[in-house]
Amino acid sequence: MNAHGEDWMGQSRGAMPSLYRVAEYWMSRYEAVFPDLYAYYIGWGEPFCFRCSWLAPVDEAQGSLAAIWGSAGGWLERAHLHDWALGGSNEPENLVPLCRQCHDIMPEFSCRQSAISYVRDGVRKNSWWQFFTDGAFGASAGFPNPPFKVKLLRDAYVRFTEIERLVAAATKGDENAVVRVQKLLGDASWPARPPRLHDRPVTDPDALATP
Numbered sequence: 001m002n003a004h005g006e007d008w009m010g011q012s013r014g015a016m017p018s019l020y021r022v023a024e025y026w027m028s029r030y031e032a033v034f035p036d037l038y039a040y041y042i043g044w045g046e047p048f049c050f051r052c053s054w055l056a057p058v059d060e061a062q063g064s065l066a067a068i069w070g071s072a073g074g075w076l077e078r079a080h081l082h083d084w085a086l087g088g089s090n091e092p093e094n095l096v097p098l099c100r101q102c103h104d105i106m107p108e109f110s111c112r113q114s115a116i117s118y119v120r121d122g123v124r125k126n127s128w129w130q131f132f133t134d135g136a137f138g139a140s141a142g143f144p145n146p147p148f149k150v151k152l153l154r155d156a157y158v159r160f161t162e163i164e165r166l167v168a169a170a171t172k173g174d175e176n177a178v179v180r181v182q183k184l185l186g187d188a189s190w191p192a193r194p195p196r197l198h199d200r201p202v203t204d205p206d207a208l209a210t211p
Helices: 019-027 065-070 100-104 112-120 127-137 149-171 175-185
Strands: 076-080 095-099
Touching: 019 065, 019 076, 019 095, 076 100, 095 100, 100 149, 127 149, 149 175
Parallel strands: none
Antiparallel strands: 076 095
16 A cells, blocks of 8 residues: 555556457547547558557457457457556556557666657568568467467577577578578478568578568
């Protein structure tokens, strides 16, 4: 209990709203706060991280925005702008959807405006990571709403960064890396290679370099 009579667990500050409720709040308000938000280009039918624009691998044919955003829980997290432990509220205006990676590196802000700047200054997510997660976890993979999403993403990112290192080495002429990348590209279980690049040589920088 603090000096204002609030329980440390924050009960007097209200329960956390759903991910969809957070998105719904911003649908009519984002332009004044996040003018470059990805929603300006794609709308709200695909749940995305407000900072890096990564699209959660969900089934978009679920019939309602509430269902679509609801199934993005675990892929996306509700991040406090003014940090909850520093007095921030659980109101939708103080929350934004972030991917696990952007949320993990987010500082604890005591100032909402500083947190907004952090979100706005994010760099668009590596498009190969998007291909990778879509192929591994998207509805087309028959795996649209798996349990243990946080662990799945963590394990996938470890594998993805290893692949990036191999690709970088292959484009520089490392013969061992070229062989390993060729094996990956021939592996049907590896989801990260877009169909339009299938016919390019493994050492083609445009085919392998991270956009």
